[in-house]
Amino acid sequence: MMGGHSRAGVDRAQVSMSPQLSLLRAGFASGGILSAVSSLELSGPASILQDLSGDDERWMAEALKVAMGNNGISNPNPVVGCVFVQNGTRVAEGATECWGARHAERVAIERSDSITRLAGCAAYVTLEPCAHKGRQPPCADLLATLGLQRCVVGVRDPNRLVNGAGIARLRAAGVEVTTGVLAPEIAAWHSPFLLRHLLGRTVFAGLWALSSESPAGASGDPPRRAIGQQARAYANWLRRKYDAVLVDSQTALSAGAEIAQGIRVGSSGRPPIVLVFDPDAQLLKARIKRKTDRQAARPTEAPFVFLVKRTSIEGLEPSLIADDQLVVVLPDCRDSGAAIAAALAHHDTTLRAGRPIESVLIESSSHLLMSFGRCGLLDIVHAFVDSAGTDDDILRSCSDIAFNNGEPLPLLAKIQLGKDCLLEFLAGIARPCCYAEPRLTGYGDDH
Ligand SMILES: [Zn+2]
Numbered sequence: 001m002m003g004g005h006s007r008a009g010v011d012r013a014q015v016s017m018s019p020q021l022s023l024l025r026a027g028f029a030s031g032g033i034l035s036a037v038s039s040l041e042l043s044g045p046a047s048i049l050q051d052l053s054g055d056d057e058r059w060m061a062e063a064l065k066v067a068m069g070n071n072g073i074s075n076p077n078p079v080v081g082c083v084f085v086q087n088g089t090r091v092a093e094g095a096t097e098c099w100g101a102r103h104a105e106r107v108a109i110e111r112s113d114s115i116t117r118l119a120g121c122a123a124y125v126t127l128e129p130c131a132h133k134g135r136q137p138p139c140a141d142l143l144a145t146l147g148l149q150r151c152v153v154g155v156r157d158p159n160r161l162v163n164g165a166g167i168a169r170l171r172a173a174g175v176e177v178t179t180g181v182l183a184p185e186i187a188a189w190h191s192p193f194l195l196r197h198l199l200g201r202t203v204f205a206g207l208w209a210l211s212s213e214s215p216a217g218a219s220g221d222p223p224r225r226a227i228g229q230q231a232r233a234y235a236n237w238l239r240r241k242y243d244a245v246l247v248d249s250q251t252a253l254s255a256g257a258e259i260a261q262g263i264r265v266g267s268s269g270r271p272p273i274v275l276v277f278d279p280d281a282q283l284l285k286a287r288i289k290r291k292t293d294r295q296a297a298r299p300t301e302a303p304f305v306f307l308v309k310r311t312s313i314e315g316l317e318p319s320l321i322a323d324d325q326l327v328v329v330l331p332d333c334r335d336s337g338a339a340i341a342a343a344l345a346h347h348d349t350t351l352r353a354g355r356p357i358e359s360v361l362i363e364s365s366s367h368l369l370m371s372f373g374r375c376g377l378l379d380i381v382h383a384f385v386d387s388a389g390t391d392d393d394i395l396r397s398c399s400d401i402a403f404n405n406g407e408p409l410p411l412l413a414k415i416q417l418g419k420d421c422l423l424e425f426l427a428g429i430a431r432p433c434c435y436a437e438p439r440l441t442g443y444g445d446d447h
Pocket of ligand 1: 103104105129130136137138139140
């Protein structure tokens, strides 16, 4: 399906693939198991998990559900789920805690009644247990001491400090290891983390609300289409899934409060990071003016990081840029997307934001979104399309956006959410076959 490397001016019809080529099984999306996103309140066919076969897939799906319970809490650490199972019964479970705190495996172990209870268990983990000492000791070493019968791994960790070493350590300890269970679905869930390591840079995802009648880029910038309740709930779920949300100044004014609130709810109080592309510093200056005039802050202004051009803040009194106004200066680049990526890669930005920003969800005008695609920086696309048209109409409406540097992004999932059709596209490099153990994946025969 990837069809090798396409030339520039590629045939746009390639995107118009038939829906059955969607890669994920029914009921799964990049946001995980849709029926487990409680705010979606799914019913009907979309709520049913189909095609799970055997205990390993069913328990891996359970581990994914456990991971989903910490959506928006642990990133930029991967949001891993771990379930210990004995004789078909769940013995313990855990998900990765906030950045720098315990990993899923340790949480599950420390939650179990006793550590001896875990001997002979099978451990189901969505991501390969880590083998390196970061802010936490290696989970592979911990698991290796338990007397496990098996360890079942969703996807291998492409972090060069792990990259199979966790699996090797378990096997060396006599634990039977199975990998690649539900690999496409688990890889989709972990895609921001996987892409971060596979690409070696910040990962960018675009969120679009399109109409099949006026596709993006067709003529100017179509207005943001109002999406239904379920699509809004899923958008909020996605906002938590990424380390930060990037908006342009117009979107910050119209929807900034809603976006910040959407991230905050369900994130255990962790402050959201909303990046505002404000090259001329208009919003920043307006905010400073209100502050000096002692006007109350507007709720829309909560936790913004302003991305501005240096020339736009020249002459601005440094003391006026208060502590809570994080200002990041953009380097000179022709494309906005490249300038933002370069600014975010800077160590200083991490310090200012309080935690690393390794994945970003972009909600903005088509103009800014497409700048990322032109620069080869658009790795994931989430699009809500009104479902008035035929399947072909719906896919065609995405034909101008699901492109990265002239390459079509492969379709990942197509799901009806209320009145909106959700289409997700994911860079091919995030497919499990690109980094899993080849003999065990059973996936990727089509390329
Ligand atoms: Zn770990």
